Amino acid sequence: MATREATWAYRDDHHERFARTYFRAFGNCVVSSVGIGTYLGDPTDEADEGYRDAVGRAVASGVNVVDTAINYRNQRSERVVGDALAAADVDREAILVATKGGFVPFDGERPADPGRYVREEYVETGLVDRDELVHGQHCIAPDYIDDQLDRSLDNLGLDTVDLYYVHNPETQLESKSRGEVYDQLEATFTRLEKRAAAGDIRHYGVATWEAFRVPSDHDAYLSLPEIVARARAASDAAGTAATHLRAIQLPFNVFMADAFTVTAHDGAEGPQSALWFANDAGLDVFTSASLMQGQLTEEMPGDVEARLDGDTRAQRALNFARSAPGVTSSLVGMGSPEHVAENVDAGTFEPLGAGAFDAVFE
Numbered sequence: 001m002a003t004r005e006a007t008w009a010y011r012d013d014h015h016e017r018f019a020r021t022y023f024r025a026f027g028n029c030v031v032s033s034v035g036i037g038t039y040l041g042d043p044t045d046e047a048d049e050g051y052r053d054a055v056g057r058a059v060a061s062g063v064n065v066v067d068t069a070i071n072y073r074n075q076r077s078e079r080v081v082g083d084a085l086a087a088a089d090v091d092r093e094a095i096l097v098a099t100k101g102g103f104v105p106f107d108g109e110r111p112a113d114p115g116r117y118v119r120e121e122y123v124e125t126g127l128v129d130r131d132e133l134v135h136g137q138h139c140i141a142p143d144y145i146d147d148q149l150d151r152s153l154d155n156l157g158l159d160t161v162d163l164y165y166v167h168n169p170e171t172q173l174e175s176k177s178r179g180e181v182y183d184q185l186e187a188t189f190t191r192l193e194k195r196a197a198a199g200d201i202r203h204y205g206v207a208t209w210e211a212f213r214v215p216s217d218h219d220a221y222l223s224l225p226e227i228v229a230r231a232r233a234a235s236d237a238a239g240t241a242a243t244h245l246r247a248i249q250l251p252f253n254v255f256m257a258d259a260f261t262v263t264a265h266d267g268a269e270g271p272q273s274a275l276w277f278a279n280d281a282g283l284d285v286f287t288s289a290s291l292m293q294g295q296l297t298e299e300m301p302g303d304v305e306a307r308l309d310g311d312t313r314a315q316r317a318l319n320f321a322r323s324a325p326g327v328t329s330s331l332v333g334m335g336s337p338e339h340v341a342e343n344v345d346a347g348t349f350e351p352l353g354a355g356a357f358d359a360v361f362e
């Protein structure tokens, strides 16, 4: 488990090379504002090798946030993260390891008959109730998430996951009412509170693609204040002293800035953007797709790029995401080890200050 002492020691070893706000608070820990993601790429041994090398280089050079999910590359990403962390000459307690559960994962490779695999592995074994499976591939019911967390701990070779996300819960809205999805989240949060009390996870969160950045009348919308209220109720039900809900993850980049521009979450003084609501509620924000899945390295609006520091376009794009209010860390997928040094070096430049960031949108 990441600890205050080890993450601060990690920061002390690396911070002189970076600009002032590169390391940021996460609970009582301190983490890098560039994190490594492991989503894209083929489920092959060759891609495993690339990620293994990239994760090793990242944690050796000032990145102590590693993000994965059980379904990424058919569980290969989690397994490679586990291998890379075990092999790294870095204290495991210095690293924030985050993973996610929700999408039913395949095991190493895509089966010839995916429907049959899910039926035999999950439905007929009683792990997933057919009514709780959306699109034949997504479930966030408590018993299922419990089982997925066990598998993730096993894949990662860890005793504790530092941050466990419920993955894209908005997928459930395709076959359930919003009220039913909130009820299910509360039940699953209650289970995660218990897993936190047992030491299997340190914190939990909600990772989304659309839910928090779309307007409130959008089909995929979920309300952050409601999520926070449900987490508090879950903590009461589980008997934990305070909720372990700690973070959200959502896409944010130069082309997808709606988490900052769309005010869809009711705060104390009226509607707020997801980023400002999270900031005021004390939730850490991790940005996904910080390079728009690589597209920003090819094109970026010139007027925005001109305001950003960095030697390369990837660095400038990452520095945009790192500049947004309330962002703790911007995740960037790096299956190619040669991208690591360039992306980590984004942190040697100052992000935009609050005034300069707001001015981008004027």
Ligand SMILES: NC(=O)c1ccc[n+]([C@@H]2O[C@H](COP(=O)([O-])OP(=O)(O)OC[C@H]3O[C@@H](n4cnc5c(N)ncnc54)[C@H](OP(=O)(O)O)[C@@H]3O)[C@@H](O)[C@H]2O)c1
Pocket: 036, 037, 038, 039, 040, 041, 067, 068, 100, 167, 168, 207, 208, 209, 249, 287, 288, 289, 290, 291, 292, 293, 294, 295, 297, 314, 331, 332, 333, 334, 335, 336, 337, 339, 342, 343
């Ligand atoms: N809903 C969710 O929960 C969700 C959704 C999406 C992503 N995520 C998380 O967020 C992480 C980041 O998002 P992402 O991976 O989708 O997209 P991303 O970080 O915006 O882009 C990753 C892509 O950019 C390429 N790249 C990285 N650095 C580069 C550089 N310096 N120059 C040129 N190309 C570069 C990568 O190539 P290589 O791989 O070849 O290095 C990869 O193809 C994911 O890995 C995942 O952990 C979560």
